[in-house]
Amino acid sequence: MVAPRRAASPGASPLLATAVKTTVGLLAGALTFTVAALGVVSLRVARRVVTPSPRVPDTRLVALDTAAQTVTLTRSADTALPGRYGLFVTGTEQYVKLGSVLSEDATTVKRKLLTHVTEGARLAPDAAFSGWYYARPEELHLPFTPELIGSPVGPCPAWLFPSEDASDTWVIQVHGRGTTRSECLRAVPVFHGLGLSTLIVSYRNDGEAPRSRTGTYALGATEWRDVDAAIGFARRRGATRIVLMGWSMGGAVVLQAALGSAHADAIVGIVLDSPVVDWRVVLDYQARLLHLPKPIPELAISALQSPWASRAAGSRSPIPFEALDVVARAGELRHPILVLHSDDDGFVPSDASHLLADARPDLVELEVFEVARHTKLWNYDQERWNETIRRWVAAHVLDTAPDPAA
Structure with a gap:
């Protein structure tokens, strides 16, 4: 015998439909809120990346x-x-x-x-x-003169440490993000001992050089033009051979100068300490340190690349992260490069430095440190740091490397 079919409750279908609609509405609202929250956080991160900030106690x-x-x-x-x-x-x-x-x-x-x-x-x-150690140029007890370099944004202060024999080979040093020229003073003695003049420069929005219209960093995309002006200054003063040296973000600035400068023919080598070679690697690493949601660095980069969102982040113009990725542009490099980087950097991971050395073993020499932290390699092992630079300069700049058979 077949059991009689139970009649459906006349209110069941409307109630179910209402429940489904409510659930979908709540999920949509939660998703909208999550997306909006991620957008707000990513814009804050983007703004923080490009905004010069005072030194933070650590x-x-x-x-x-x-x-x-x-x-x-x-x-x-x-x-x-x-x-x-x-x-x-x-x-x-x-x-x-x-x-x-x-x-x-x-x-x-x-x-x-x-x-x-x-x-x-x-x-x-x-x-x-x-890692500064030296705070003022007088502490080196070497002759120097204050200079002003005419750049596209105005006169940029610099320090010139001339060599004893008026060498035509100059080193132009570029400091990193959130710091000033004093960061570079540690390297002056080793270059002076090699008979090279050293010019330590400032660049737009670093607190010493003039401010751009936005007052924000372009992460090397525009700052390199101030370094290009410094190369022109050096050439007018008699330099015919230029070594560029960049610390941290200064590495990104120097690499962009080497790739875009009208004076590229005068550049004979590049020295990088704890450099930013690819900003995407750095921002992803920093986001993990801060325990930010995984999409945040990608969204922040997208914002800084967008014509409209970059304005909301404080940057007047989009930042070309593809152009700032020197691993991807490794085939365009023309000059020998010495990279000094610690695998325990703690701020700018050495991954991109390793990738750059792998991409151009014909040009890039990577000296890997351990334990030493970001831009503190000189402090941690001054003898090794100095000797590495001396050997590399002798081989690639002065062409006076000792004969291994001697």
Whole structure:
């Protein structure tokens, strides 16, 4: 016997339809909110990337002992590094030099002060650990002159350290993001010892050179024109052979200058310390450090490449990330390149430097460091850093490499 069929409730279908519509509406609303939130975060990240910002404290001063001339800092991968460094502080001192680590535990590091701090000095707890070491050109005890270089945005301050014998080979050094010319002072003595003049330059929006209309970075896409002006300055002063050196973002600036300069025929080599070779690699790495959702760096880059979204991010013009990817443009390179990079950089990963060396082994020599952090290779192992540069310059610039058979 067949059981009788139960009649459907007359309200079942409308109720189900209403539930489905409500669920779909909630999901659509959640999706819209998520997309909007990702868009807002990506624009904030994009703006942060291109906006020059003041130095951010990255350690705290736990104790200052003026009798023993020591300072105790909170422990980090940077503050525990061997070598000589600097510390930006506020109070009765603005910048002090630091020597070797004297003692350490799980949370703090005690280091020797190499700048004498007088009894009664007051320093605020917030501080910034630095690889600068030298803060002013006078500290090198080498002759130098302040210069002004006429660039497309106006006069850019520079320091010129002439060689003793008026060499026609000049090194032009370019500092990184969020810092100034003083970052480059560490490299002057090694080049001076090789008989080369060194010109340390500034560029638009770095706090010393003139401001562009937007006051934002273009990550090398426009800053290279100020370096190109510096090359022209050097040539008018008698330079016929130019070595470009870039630190961090300065590496991206230098590479763009080498690829786009009208003076490319005068460039004989490039030295890069902890360089940005591909910004997409850097932004992806930084997003992971900040535990941002995976789409954020890609969305931020898309915003900075977009004519309308780049304005919302503070940049007047789109930034051409494809052109800034020197791994992809490796076939266009013409000059020998020395790259010094730490696999423990902690800020600009060395991945793109490795890829560049793999792409152009005929031109690129990569000197890999470990333990040393971002732009702190000189501080960590000054002897190795200097000797690597001396050997490379002798082989590729001065052409006076020693005979291996000798």
